[in-house]
Amino acid sequence: MLRMHSLETIVSWAKRKWFVYPWSDIYGWLANAWDYGPYGIQLKKNIQDLRWKTFVQQKPDMVGLDAQILMHPKVWETSGHVDNFDDPLIDDKNTGERFRADKIIEDQIELMRKWNNEALSDDDIIKTLQEKYWVTNLIPESWSFEKMHDFIVKEIPNNPNSKKSKPADRTEVRKFQMMFYTYQGVVHDDADAKIWMRPETAQGIFVNFRNILDTTRMRVPFGIAQIGKAFRNEITPGNFLYRTREFEQMEIEYFVSNKKDEAMKAFEDRKVASKDRWENKLKLSADKIRFREHESDELSHYSDGTFDVEFEYPRGWGELQGIAYRTDFDLKNHQEASGKNMQYNDPFTGERYIPHVIEPSFGLSRTTLAVMLDAYDEEEYTNGKGEKETRVVARFPFAIAPVKVAIFPLIKKDENHVRISHEIYAQLSGSLMVEYDDGGAIGKRYRRQDEIGTPYCITVDNASTESGTVTVRNRDTMEQETIKIDELLEFFAKIS
Numbered sequence: 001m002l003r004m005h006s007l008e009t010i011v012s013w014a015k016r017k018w019f020v021y022p023w024s025d026i027y028g029w030l031a032n033a034w035d036y037g038p039y040g041i042q043l044k045k046n047i048q049d050l051r052w053k054t055f056v057q058q059k060p061d062m063v064g065l066d067a068q069i070l071m072h073p074k075v076w077e078t079s080g081h082v083d084n085f086d087d088p089l090i091d092d093k094n095t096g097e098r099f100r101a102d103k104i105i106e107d108q109i110e111l112m113r114k115w116n117n118e119a120l121s122d123d124d125i126i127k128t129l130q131e132k133y134w135v136t137n138l139i140p141e142s143w144s145f146e147k148m149h150d151f152i153v154k155e156i157p158n159n160p161n162s163k164k165s166k167p168a169d170r171t172e173v174r175k176f177q178m179m180f181y182t183y184q185g186v187v188h189d190d191a192d193a194k195i196w197m198r199p200e201t202a203q204g205i206f207v208n209f210r211n212i213l214d215t216t217r218m219r220v221p222f223g224i225a226q227i228g229k230a231f232r233n234e235i236t237p238g239n240f241l242y243r244t245r246e247f248e249q250m251e252i253e254y255f256v257s258n259k260k261d262e263a264m265k266a267f268e269d270r271k272v273a274s275k276d277r278w279e280n281k282l283k284l285s286a287d288k289i290r291f292r293e294h295e296s297d298e299l300s301h302y303s304d305g306t307f308d309v310e311f312e313y314p315r316g317w318g319e320l321q322g323i324a325y326r327t328d329f330d331l332k333n334h335q336e337a338s339g340k341n342m343q344y345n346d347p348f349t350g351e352r353y354i355p356h357v358i359e360p361s362f363g364l365s366r367t368t369l370a371v372m373l374d375a376y377d378e379e380e381y382t383n384g385k386g387e388k389e390t391r392v393v394a395r396f397p398f399a400i401a402p403v404k405v406a407i408f409p410l411i412k413k414d415e416n417h418v419r420i421s422h423e424i425y426a427q428l429s430g431s432l433m434v435e436y437d438d439g440g441a442i443g444k445r446y447r448r449q450d451e452i453g454t455p456y457c458i459t460v461d462n463a464s465t466e467s468g469t470v471t472v473r474n475r476d477t478m479e480q481e482t483i484k485i486d487e488l489l490e491f492f493a494k495i496s
């Protein structure tokens with residue numbers, strides 16, 4: 001039975017096992033920024049490839065796109081991001097320190113749990129807060145600024161950083177622009193040279209809508225998918241890969257009829273399909289996935305309805321994916337601002353209209369974190385000598401495991417074991433990520449592969465020379481079976 005381990009355990013394992021490294025470590029780590037190591041990049045790439053296969057390759061109504069990170073500045077004015085893309089900030093006038101309002105509330109709720117020895121359920125806490133502050137969930141980023149301010153003034157009277165527990169003198173909760181910018185060209189003091197770094201990949205899709213319509217045979221309903229980097233000047237990045245300033249998104253803009261009932265049906269269909277994909281493709285535990293509908297004061301400026309798919313992280317439930325009904329907000333605004341026609345001409349009915357949009361949007365970095373949290377396990381088992389031992393095993397599904405098969409020559413100095421192992425490596429590496437490992441006792445090599453989640457290990461021994469067979473050991477059951485070398489390709493083809 002898998003249980004959730006602490007974030008500290010996962011961070012330490014991820015660093016030790018080459019998944020994630022602290023950013024620019026040799027010059028001193030900038031807190032909460034991370035680089036992906038050899039296994040981390042492979043895991044992330046496998047998740048990305050699986051998503052692309054599911055959403056683009058296997059869907060006749062979908063196409064892909066790769067737009068630039070630095071887009072025309074007008075895009076962000078038109079999309080509303082220049083005016084509306086912000087985080088809630090609150091200052092302490094006594095010390096000049098600045099805090100992200102929802103974050104300090106989150107920490108305070110965590111403290112409330114601890115003070116009560118975890119005896120209060122989330123429902124109990126919600127009930128108390130509802131009576132005092134009219135809030136209906138424990139996700140402060142969804143609360144209005146007034147509710148956040150009210151809570152902070154009453155529940156967190158002192159500055160959270162202050163050692164002297166001096167009462168804080170709070171400002172109102174204010175907006176903080178989250179987009180990064182840079183300059184293009186050689187003149188940096190020219191306002192025209194200022195250019196925003198995209199905070200979402202979605203706008204690259206909207207500005208290419210007309211191109212796709214004019215140059216492909218796509219007809220509404222259809223979707224465009226994009227995977228790429230996004231940048232947000234988060235005031236308080238943290239919780240490992242959960243909230244970082246540079247991250248990757250996978251977004252789909254799905255263009256549907258402008259009739260509200262048809263659009264809502266597409267919205268509902270996406271919701272159902274989405275739950276199925278998290279559980280059956282990425283194989284996240286069903287009890288760690290839930291839906292939460294945004295309240296009206298939480299909705300993004302472009303949305304007429306949003307559901308979050310939430311995952312249960314060690315600190316509690318948090319967003320993994322958003323599914324938003326963006327109406328015709330973006331295309332209509334881009335039509336007005338650019339003067340370019342964004343209407344769709346229905347070839348069957350002759351109607352002309354601006355399509356509405358359903359947007360499933362998820363973070364690749366956050367998904368990688370959820371997958372790691374869900375896969376990591378510490379299992380007690382009885383070894384060959386009847387003794388109890390504990391092993392760390394990352395139970396990644398085969399499709400996304402960074403290494404699919406490890407190949408061990410039983411004796412590192414035996415020419416035949418080594419030669420056959422290399423032959424198997426050459427045979428399998430054309431279609432699978434495989435690893436050659438000849439270091440240490442076989443038991444140690446198994447443990448090493450369990451820790452990085454390799455589903456199968458092949459051992460080459462004397463039987464391989466004599467009868468052309470190898471031992472294949474299963475990561476989860478730890479059972480071994482004998483398989484002919486000639487049949488290995490077919491064996492793994494069936495699994496993948």
Ligand code: GAP
Nearest residue numbers: 200202242243244247320321322361362363366
């Ligand atoms: N186009 C809509 C949009 O960007 P969002 O809810 O702001 O919606 C979508 O972001 C997804 O991007 C989130 O569900 C989350 O997985 C991921 N995400 C957002 N901000 C992030 C951050 N600072 N670090 C890591 N992932 C983030």
